[in-house]
Amino acid sequence: MKHRIVVNAVPVFVQRLRLHQLAAGHEIGTHMLADVFAGTGIRLCLARVTAVDPERQVVAVAGGGDADAVVGELGYDTLVYALGSHVAGHGVPGVAEHAFHVTARPAALRLRERLDSRIRGHPHRRHRRTGSHPQRADHRR
Numbered sequence: 001m002k003h004r005i006v007v008n009a010v011p012v013f014v015q016r017l018r019l020h021q022l023a024a025g026h027e028i029g030t031h032m033l034a035d036v037f038a039g040t041g042i043r044l045c046l047a048r049v050t051a052v053d054p055e056r057q058v059v060a061v062a063g064g065g066d067a068d069a070v071v072g073e074l075g076y077d078t079l080v081y082a083l084g085s086h087v088a089g090h091g092v093p094g095v096a097e098h099a100f101h102v103t104a105r106p107a108a109l110r111l112r113e114r115l116d117s118r119i120r121g122h123p124h125r126r127h128r129r130t131g132s133h134p135q136r137a138d139h140r141r
């Protein structure tokens, strides 16, 4: 019988395409991956993939800070590699400190905090949402 294992670095399913909403002050639901896969026969492994060895057909995983996390190697017959994307600052000075993005939950919360503090400092400003598109999510006047 084939075993299916999902390796993920964090225990929650992050709804990336709604992170601009989180940044704009909306609460977006979180889904525990353990609940998502409960009863499916799919094993969840909370760990970081650190390397893929296609010759030996193994992935190396490092502990994800959870009691169930494994450290070592996982063999595979078929590998679906879907680690998403992340922002690269390319070492441009000031980007890390001053630029904001919404491609990860911590980054969206950082922008949210920034937007909130701007409103707190300028109570006459109004915060208006005009749509769900990332470029149109947040308007002030």
Ligand SMILES: Cc1cc2nc3c(=O)[nH]c(=O)nc-3n(C[C@H](O)[C@H](O)[C@H](O)COP(=O)(O)OP(=O)(O)OC[C@H]3O[C@@H](n4cnc5c(N)ncnc54)[C@H](O)[C@@H]3O)c2cc1C
Residues within 6 Å of the ligand: 007, 008, 009, 010, 013, 014, 015, 016, 017, 018, 019, 020, 047, 048, 049, 050, 082, 083, 084, 085, 102, 103, 104, 134
């Ligand atoms: C604000 C925003 C709005 C968007 N709107 C749309 C839209 O309207 N329509 C649309 O089609 N797309 C949209 N997208 C793009 C869409 O979210 C992505 O294309 C999609 O999430 C990619 O799915 P994925 O499974 O490849 O990666 P992700 O959803 O990023 O999932 C990758 C997973 O891999 C895990 N992971 C990463 N590295 C490791 C590692 N080393 N070890 C273990 N686990 C790891 C992460 O924890 C994550 O759970 C939007 C994205 C953003 C940020």
